[in-house]
Amino acid sequence: MEPHPVAHGALDEAELAQFGLHPDQVIDFSSNINPFGPPAAVLAALRALDPAPYPDRSCLRLRQQLAQRHRCRLEAVVAGNGANELIHLAARALGAPGTTALVAAPAYGEYAHACRLAGMQVVEVRSTAATQFQPDPAALLAAIERLQPRLLWLCSPNNPTGVPVAIATIVELAHACARYGGWLILDRAYLSLERDVAGHDPLDDHAPANLIRIYSLTKSYAVAGLRIGYAIAEPEPASTIARWQPAWSVSSAAQAAALAMLADTAFLPATLPRLWAASDELAAGLRQLGLTVWRSALPFMLVQCADAALTRRRLLAHGCVVRDCTSFGLPEWVRIAPRLPADNARLVAAWREIASL
Known part of the structure; x- marks a missing residue:
């Protein structure tokens, strides 16, 4: 179908x-976009851009800055044409036809869509308003044991409910997936919009090896039209995801804007x-x-x-x-x-x- x-x-x-x-x-x-942007530095970078040359297909300078931000190796960073591209790349690169994708719902519809395009079966574990939209870790762990999913999709803080998942729970779910050779794909697109955001992701310090984290730079900086996001993973799965990506996927404009965002600390x-x-x-x-x-x-x-x-x-x-x-x-x-x-x-x-x- x-x-x-x-x-x-x-x-x-x-x-x-x-x-x-x-x-x-x-x-x-x-649209969940910061209404007080984009930053002046981003607009200046776009005005100064020469659009004639091809973009750097390795996104080297951007990936260097992101590796520094997340205190990881350069090989752990994959830049993408928005978080949405990285969702689809991860599904195709790490999923497999006939295997199961488990989604902690309600959730962004592209997780299930990308997995179905990759030939996977999609199963949801839903939270409801009756439980304050809190995901049930016990139900998710039971589903992992029962279904042995190839991929588990989790968004924290969640879209559309805004509910965060505790770091300890994320780590526990990742370890449960790992017992069956599965991956936890964690959508962090909205992390930087939290009221008391710490400025860094606590998972930078102790991320499980089978955890793929996907970030967006477009929401908090109000540049959704440029399409720029990135993933952080261990070098081997990062390389696997990157191999599925078309050349020149991230435009020169997106790279220039992202570098300006990262340099603007105010x-x-x-x-x-x-x-x-x-x-x-x-x-x-x-x-x-x-x-x-x-x-x-x-x-x-x-x-x-x-x-x-x-x-x-x-x-x-x-x-x-x-x-x-x-x-x-x-x-x-x-x-x-x-x-x-x-x-x-x-x-x-x-x-x-x-x-x-």
Whole structure:
């Protein structure tokens, strides 16, 4: 059976055209992007870029900086065309047709999609609102023992719930997978948006050998259009993943922007408190409307509604795009990423309007 397309957030110009809307007329609350970026240093690097030469297909300078940041060997770093490319590369390079991929759900739909494209069987272990969306380590460990998965996909902090998984639990799950020759692929795309982010990943100090960590540089620096992410793994699996990657996958623009981001040590400390303040204000405004708002370790939030698809359509008519979470298996929730304070006030006003219908 041919896999279905994966639902995503962000603006869809074809859909907007059906509503008679132009992208300039809507505010995108569906994309988890820092509204206070991109940094000036990134824009300056892009203006100075010579687009004529081919990009460095080894991404050497970028990988050197990332290896320094994560205190690992250069050979442990794979740069990619966004975290999404690395998800697909990992599924094809480390998975195998007919084997099992286990997904800690609700989760980003590309994990399952990439594994199905690689000929794998996908099984979910789901957390629910009734348990505060907390993943159940015992259930995951039992599923590993029963299914002996080739791949276990885990997102921490999670999209769409924002829930983090304890480092000790991640390590325990990785060791359980290793007993059956499996890999734990950990999505860290949103780690840098945590309120009290430490500035480094604690897993840099004691990552199991079968742990593949995937990071994004586009969310916290607001450069999603450039597509830049990277993976950290032991040199052997990193090399295996890289062999599946097309040449020149990471553009010169993405590499130049990433180097500028990594050199800018002031941007995140300056903007993350503002992002969290906007998140706090938006969550309070929505709760004042009587809405149930779920928020955990990330600034984006889930808002409960009777019908997520209908709520999204009604808000879109008011120029606000939110993420219908039906594709996550959460048809009574929408996901909202905070924007600038004036934009957030517009969303609250739009919600108040649709609530009176």
